[in-house]
Amino acid sequence: MTTPEEWTIAQIADDFGVTHRTVRHYEDLGLLAPERRGTQRVYRRRDRTRLSLILRGKRLGFPLEEIRTIVNMYDEAQGPTSQLRYVLEQIDDRRADLQRRLADLQESMRELDAFEQRCREELARREP
Structure with missing residues (x-):
């Protein structure tokens, strides 16, 4: 029997919207x-x-190894302070990665738009 401050795997999985397998x-x-x-x-x-x-x-897209480092830092001597510093560094890295990906996606969209336009123009020349 659990107390109000204790939860079973079923309760915690339901509360967070994950499967038992994920929790395990x-x-x-x-x-x-x-x-x-x-x-x-x-x-x-x-x-x-x-x-x-x-x-x-x-x-936020962090790999599990980074997440492990972050959550384990809380238990270390410096605790939340070192954890927060580390998280801020990871946020900067993650943001830079996402900005690179966004720029790549925007460039791909421009290329796709240009290719689409050329195809439409070619099709218009071929159709009466």
Whole structure:
């Protein structure tokens, strides 16, 4: 039986909109470490916070290894301060990567638009 500050894998998965398999995967990677009561996993507030950070990192496109570094830093001596500095560096790197990708996508769109225009002009010359 869990208390109001404890959750089962089903509860935590439902709360975060992920599958049990996803939660277990993060546990296998060492990103989550629920208490065990026999065969039952018991998740606490710390696990919920970590899962929230993991999912946010995934949404922002961070690889799991970077997410692991970020969430594990919280437990180190410098704690949140070093974690925040590291996250800010990673945000800068991620933003630069996304800006490069955006520029590449915009260039591809321009090329596609130009190619489309040439095709339409050629088709117009061929059709009566």
